[in-house]
Amino acid sequence: MDYFDILVSILGSTVRLSIPLIFTALAGLFSERAGVFDIGLEGKMLAAAFASATAAYLTGSPWAGLASGIGVSMAFSLVHGFASITNRGNQIVSGVAINFAAAGLTAVLGQAWFRQGGRTPGLPADARFGPIHLPGAELLHDVPVIGPIYMHVISGNNLLTYLAFLAVPLSWWVLYRTRFGLRLRAVGENPGAVDTAGISVTWLRYRAVLVAGFLCGFSGTYLAIAQSAAFINNMSAGKGYIALAALIFAKWRPVPVMLACLLFGFLDAFANFMQGKSVPGIGEVPVQIFQALPYILTCVLLAGLIGSANPPKAGGVPYVKER
Amino acid sequence: MSTASVPLPNWINYALLPLINLILAFLVSGFVVWIIGENPYDALVLMLQGALGRGEGIGFTLFYATNFIFTGLSVAVAYHAGLFNIGSEGQAYVGGLGAALAALALDRYVPWYVTMPFAVVAAALFGAAWAFIPAWLQAKRGSHIVITTIMFNFIGAALMVYLLVNVLIVPGKMAPETRTFLPGGQLPKLDWLMALFGLKLGPAPFNVSFLIALVMGALVWVLIWRTKFGYEMRTLGISRSAAAYAGIPYVKIVIITMLISGGLAGMMALNPVMGASARLQVEFVGGAGFVGIAVSLMGRNHPVGIVLAAILFGVLYQGGAELSFDMPNITRDMIVVIQGLVILFAGALEYMFRPAIVRIYQQLARG
Numbered sequence: 001m002d003y004f005d006i007l008v009s010i011l012g013s014t015v016r017l018s019i020p021l022i023f024t025a026l027a028g029l030f031s032e033r034a035g036v037f038d039i040g041l042e043g044k045m046l047a048a049a050f051a052s053a054t055a056a057y058l059t060g061s062p063w064a065g066l067a068s069g070i071g072v073s074m075a076f077s078l079v080h081g082f083a084s085i086t087n088r089g090n091q092i093v094s095g096v097a098i099n100f101a102a103a104g105l106t107a108v109l110g111q112a113w114f115r116q117g118g119r120t121p122g123l124p125a126d127a128r129f130g131p132i133h134l135p136g137a138e139l140l141h142d143v144p145v146i147g148p149i150y151m152h153v154i155s156g157n158n159l160l161t162y163l164a165f166l167a168v169p170l171s172w173w174v175l176y177r178t179r180f181g182l183r184l185r186a187v188g189e190n191p192g193a194v195d196t197a198g199i200s201v202t203w204l205r206y207r208a209v210l211v212a213g214f215l216c217g218f219s220g221t222y223l224a225i226a227q228s229a230a231f232i233n234n235m236s237a238g239k240g241y242i243a244l245a246a247l248i249f250a251k252w253r254p255v256p257v258m259l260a261c262l263l264f265g266f267l268d269a270f271a272n273f274m275q276g277k278s279v280p281g282i283g284e285v286p287v288q289i290f291q292a293l294p295y296i297l298t299c300v301l302l303a304g305l306i307g308s309a310n311p312p313k314a315g316g317v318p319y320v321k322e323r
Numbered sequence: 324m325s326t327a328s329v330p331l332p333n334w335i336n337y338a339l340l341p342l343i344n345l346i347l348a349f350l351v352s353g354f355v356v357w358i359i360g361e362n363p364y365d366a367l368v369l370m371l372q373g374a375l376g377r378g379e380g381i382g383f384t385l386f387y388a389t390n391f392i393f394t395g396l397s398v399a400v401a402y403h404a405g406l407f408n409i410g411s412e413g414q415a416y417v418g419g420l421g422a423a424l425a426a427l428a429l430d431r432y433v434p435w436y437v438t439m440p441f442a443v444v445a446a447a448l449f450g451a452a453w454a455f456i457p458a459w460l461q462a463k464r465g466s467h468i469v470i471t472t473i474m475f476n477f478i479g480a481a482l483m484v485y486l487l488v489n490v491l492i493v494p495g496k497m498a499p500e501t502r503t504f505l506p507g508g509q510l511p512k513l514d515w516l517m518a519l520f521g522l523k524l525g526p527a528p529f530n531v532s533f534l535i536a537l538v539m540g541a542l543v544w545v546l547i548w549r550t551k552f553g554y555e556m557r558t559l560g561i562s563r564s565a566a567a568y569a570g571i572p573y574v575k576i577v578i579i580t581m582l583i584s585g586g587l588a589g590m591m592a593l594n595p596v597m598g599a600s601a602r603l604q605v606e607f608v609g610g611a612g613f614v615g616i617a618v619s620l621m622g623r624n625h626p627v628g629i630v631l632a633a634i635l636f637g638v639l640y641q642g643g644a645e646l647s648f649d650m651p652n653i654t655r656d657m658i659v660v661i662q663g664l665v666i667l668f669a670g671a672l673e674y675m676f677r678p679a680i681v682r683i684y685q686q687l688a689r690g
Contacts (some may be wrong), residue, residue: 100663
């Protein structure tokens, strides 16, 4: 295999590994821009993955899977909203609770319903989101450089992958070019001002966490019925936290969110590739270093060494109306 | 007047409200049990019998509870200073390295009671060291301690896997674990303590670290409510600006508090590493650091409450294990569900019932 083929294959898996991060980080973007911290992204993704795999298995339709993934994820969002908006509870504690509840429920229900050690039964091809071959992929295949990249990186992905890349400009447009987005950003910076303008802080924040649930539904569905063909215990495996890291990395802005997710996806793909290979001059680099790299990078960033990352000012603080 | 500011007697705040939240968490868990087609009442009875029925069950229950006392105290100490330490898991994991190194170095030469103090100090130091960087980042650079401690859980896991696979592994063995400690590196079981109550411990690994945990609980109580430092911590926890006006040094308090918190988490490693398996293994913490969050919230951040909540979670862990034998439909993951619900109701929704309780209380007081 020459270097170019290696690069193409790493880029291909970079895209595949980034998609759940992009959906989840965009979910966090909406929630946190509205002033509601969401540690529970991980749990929502996991719950959505289980729900979509279950529904797709029972109905044979990926669309039913997607719908129930979204539904379950939004239900968890409502719990988070109820705790942190209506009851003014601690948002971090609520998010942690959601992660636990999701991790436990998916394992318990999975074992009780399917008895395969927490897995759901494998899905046939037509119950999944399969690869879409863009026009001309075969035709261009022999064109040097562009051909293989078009065929193996850009074409041949599933519908949700293209939706993820569509969701980025769409999120930008919603946040920066619509009245809803303006108010949503305002409520994360200064909820008092929004309240004074006669707009309900509560309703705005609920809508923001629901959007977050909606997007986590896509990331969970992607994991279970697009990337894999079943739900596997704890298959989100910390991706929710990586997405949070990407969000901080991107300083809560949509396009940098996508780039940060691609970076973390690339690190992941590269780590997989490097497993058991040796680097000239250094020898075999322990795979754990690559695995820890996104987390180390996040801490370095948080330390302000690559520029400061300031979260929305009202983030994490429940809004109490003055009387 | 808003119901949030009405003062309630302590027994309502510290006993009745947590109890209501706990009952609610159990009701929802019972509902989950019912959904998967088992009888919640039978499950509860099986669970209690498994955890408290025989000496061995009680031994396992207290063994698990020991872990949770340490991690619960760890979370609580940080919480009093307004810091939410999600990193107890990683701190306990790295603390295990300290305990193991002490045991590996000394077990050949001295009896356990000489090794133990070194192991306690080493575990605490390693745990504290793992909490130091997040603490420093929070205090000096303003990065959010929740995010950094989560990151350090992952980094700690990667570090420990690396060390166990590449450095500490016994040459020629496949399993990523250290060699088995000799008796000089093992903590003795507390069968004599159980025998006082006429109970047989059997194979349960209930050991001396339980007593260390209780001593730490007492020390934490002294620290928080009987020292100047504890007063400063609590002031900071209630209001950062009030603490600043009172001349309380933010950086110092945050860093020392997190070092104590990390040290307590690190000491948890004594129990599984030196008390039970007598070797350092991959993922020996097994989520106890996260259980500490639920334990701390449930116990209202008070050592007495934490010991009680830790025993409750010990019952859940041991009873859950027994339950999964008898009702294969209910796996041990049910504990994680209950844990999540306890965190939700006792933590995030802790004031949900307060307005109603205030109304009832005021009516009773008037009548």
